Amino acid sequence: xxxxxxxxxxxxxxxxILDWLEVTAGVGYRDxxxxxxxxxxxxxxxxxxxxxxxxxxLARFGTDADGRALFxxxxxxxxxxxxxxxxx
Numbered sequence: 221x222x223x224x225x226x227x228x229x230x231x232x233x234x235x236x237i238l239d240w241l242e243v244t245a246g247v248g249y250r251d252x253x254x255x256x257x258x259x260x261x262x263x264x265x266x267x268x269x270x271x272x273x274x275x276x277x278l279a280r281f282g283t284d285a286d287g288r289a290l291f292x293x294x295x296x297x298x299x300x301x302x303x304x305x306x307x308x
Contacts, residue, residue: 226259227251242268244279252290260287260296275305 230248237243244266251259266279282298283291290296 225253240270242270244268258286260284260290262287273307275307277301277303277305279303 228248228250230246232244232246234242234244244264246264247261248263249259249261253259261284262282264279264281266277269276279301280298281301283296287296
């Protein structure tokens with residue numbers, strides 16, 4: 221499918237817990253009008269620790285049943301991600 225339009229609605233929160241630690245959370249919906257399901261919902265929840273230029277993120281991401289039906293559970297569904305960042 222080429223030249224199809226989608227719209228995503230998302231609400232995200234980033235809130236410090238300590239000077240070096242913050243919590244992140246988000247929920248959203250991607251509207252796919254050309255698909256029978258109409259779209260799918262998604263969410264995230266995570267923690268970010270910072271020390272100087274270094275950051276460490278631990279997050280959990282997921283989609284609803286419509287997302288899994290559209291893309292398969294091997295591409296959509298719940299995932300845990302750990303990432304390391306360096307700011308310069």
